[in-house]
Amino acid sequence: MTQRQTSPVVHHLSRPAGRLAYTDEGTGPLVVAVPGMGDLRATYDDVAPALVDAGHRVVVMDLRGHGDSGTTFATHGDEATASDYVALVEHLDAGPAVLLGSSMAASAAVVAAAERPDLVRGLVLLDGFLREPASHAKQRAMRLLYRALFVRPWGAAAWASFYGTLVKGRRPARLSAHQAAIRANLSEPGRLRSFRHLCLQLDHSVVEPRVPRVQAPALAIFGALDPDYADPVAEAAWAEASLGATTLVLPEVGHYPQLQAPDEVVAAVLPFLAGLPDAAAVRATGEQEARGTGERDERATGERGARSGGRG
Secondary structure, eight states: OOOOSSOOOEEEEEETTEEEEEEEEOSSSEEEEEOOTTOOGGGGTTTHHHHHHTTOEEEEEOOTTSTTSOSOOOOOSHHHHHHHHHHHHHHHTOOSEEEEEETHHHHHHHHHHHHOGGGEEEEEEESOOSSOOSOHHHHHHHHHHHHHHSSTTTHHHHHHHHHHHTOOBOOOTTHHHHHHHHHHHHTSTTHHHHHHHHHHHOOGGGTGGGGGGOOSOEEEEEETTOTTSSOHHHHHHHHHHHHOOEEEEETTBOSOHHHHOHHHHHHHHHHHHHTSOOHHHHHHHHHHHHHHHHHHHHHHHHHHHHHTTTOO
């Protein structure tokens, strides 16, 4: 396992409602990685250095309100995070990129790939939600719980403790330190509020309608013990059938493969990256698709105008 020896420099990208923090290491084809809800960039500390060593430029971004990102954002969730992926890839001017996401960040990566195929060369999805796993009733109940649980003075400790329950199976040596870092970060001013807002706004139902529009090849990795799924193996099969993803289910792993099984993740990701299409071809195909969508929209608008006698 390749481990990071020094902390990389933290950069910031200004967005209309706040600033996003990211690190930028290595040279070569661009990989943009984002942690999941309530997590930190350090979740990739056992994966990112290996990708850098293999000849990739790896940029790791904190979610809105998390890590070193700002707490001034009012909007959170899959679509907001997808827009942040897009903004960062455009800012770096080194795309198209491979989007690597954990949990909700994987969901957001799918949304970004559907909306901007010219910017996305491939997807690496770590226990991502391609559809909403909870019923409406369960969602309502969970949001009531979030309102009560993720407040001061106990909210930061409550999430850090719950995070540990998602690490079913293998217990990495650095788990306790990582949980402590999450708790410390959520204890900073404004962060628990931002996290609670994310919990209340998050809805993965926005992802499934986008899945048929994704053109980028995808690698979907699941933990066989992930408690967020009733049946992780069935969820992997659905990802393969609906997204055309190459799938891998890791035994004795819960919700965080990058933390619990980094060697296996790297061993799967590197050949996937090596087999992706050329960046220039992705840009050309994506731009052609965008033009086609625009032309279809214009034709539809013209047809509607003709049927309505030309009224706007």
